[in-house]
Amino acid sequence: DAGVTQSPTHLIKTRGQQVTLRCSPKSGHDTVSWYQQALGQGPQFIFQYYEEEERQRGNFPDRFSGHQFPNYSSELNVNALLLGDSALYLCASSLGRSSYNEQFFGPGTRLTVL
Amino acid sequence: QKEVEQNSGPLSVPEGAIASLNCTYSDRGSQSFFWYRQYSGKSPELIMFIYSNGDKEDGRFTAQLNKASQYVSLLIRDSQPSDSATYLCAVKEGGSYIPTFGRGTSLIVHP
Numbered sequence: 142d143a144g145v146t147q148s149p150t151h152l153i154k155t156r157g158q159q160v161t162l163r164c165s166p167k168s169g170h171d172t173v174s175w176y177q178q179a180l181g182q183g184p185q186f187i188f189q190y191y192e193e194e195e196r197q198r199g200n201f202p203d204r205f206s207g208h209q210f211p212n213y214s215s216e217l218n219v220n221a222l223l224l225g226d227s228a229l230y231l232c233a234s235s236l237g238r239s240s241y242n243e244q245f246f247g248p249g250t251r252l253t254v255l
Numbered sequence: 256q257k258e259v260e261q262n263s264g265p266l267s268v269p270e271g272a273i274a275s276l277n278c279t280y281s282d283r284g285s286q287s288f289f290w291y292r293q294y295s296g297k298s299p300e301l302i303m304f305i306y307s308n309g310d311k312e313d314g315r316f317t318a319q320l321n322k323a324s325q326y327v328s329l330l331i332r333d334s335q336p337s338d339s340a341t342y343l344c345a346v347k348e349g350g351s352y353i354p355t356f357g358r359g360t361s362l363i364v365h366p
Binding site (some may be wrong): 174179181183184185186189191196198199200229231234236240241243244245246247248249 | 259263287289291296298299300301304306343345347349350351352353354355356357358361363
């Protein structure tokens with residue numbers, strides 16, 4: 142049973158560049174949520190995709206955008222990178238129909254912006 | 256503004272002792288409660304979830320929920336050095352698909 146996968150593992154970019162992160166949910170899951178985790182902080186919710194639509198969005202600027210594909214995998218795009226975007230980016234998958242369902246995290250992508 | 260509060264620690268306990276981690280939340284409509292363990296440099300791993308008042312036990316872990324007082328606790332019995340990690344509390348209000356996370360409590364279990 143495949144768990145949540147993310148790619149790449151690490152990424153180094155410079156200010157102003159654009160980045161795309163990828164996530165495949167756990168087998169049987171249809172919902173993907175993206176989080177940003179800065180050092181020493183809890184994960185901060187960016188947005189959630191369900192049925193290829195953005196179902197909910199956190200307090201992040203429009204520079205952060207995403208997409209969900211018919212196979213439930215998802216991408217997170219960040220434009221015009223800032224130094225403050227350096228963080229661990231986490232993807233979490235769940236079953237979307239019930240709000241009681243638990244979320245399972247992937248290994249994360251460590252983004253460094255220089 | 257939903258808030259989930261955790262003492263950042265570190266909480267230091269000797270091997271074999273009971274570690275008690277606490278979390279308070281502000282939203283009285285909260286219905287689902289989760290504990291994640293996060294090792295340094297790794298992603299969070301779900302270890303417990305609880306929906307009803309009272310205790311839920313799973314091996315060495317016990318989650319305790321008190322909705323009237325708006326807190327949830329995680330007890331780790333017979334603590335091991337391998338339990339040393341940051342423990343994240345996450346809370347979801349009823350009908351919400353998105354949990355709010357606390358900043359985590361660092362636990363150190365020393366031999």
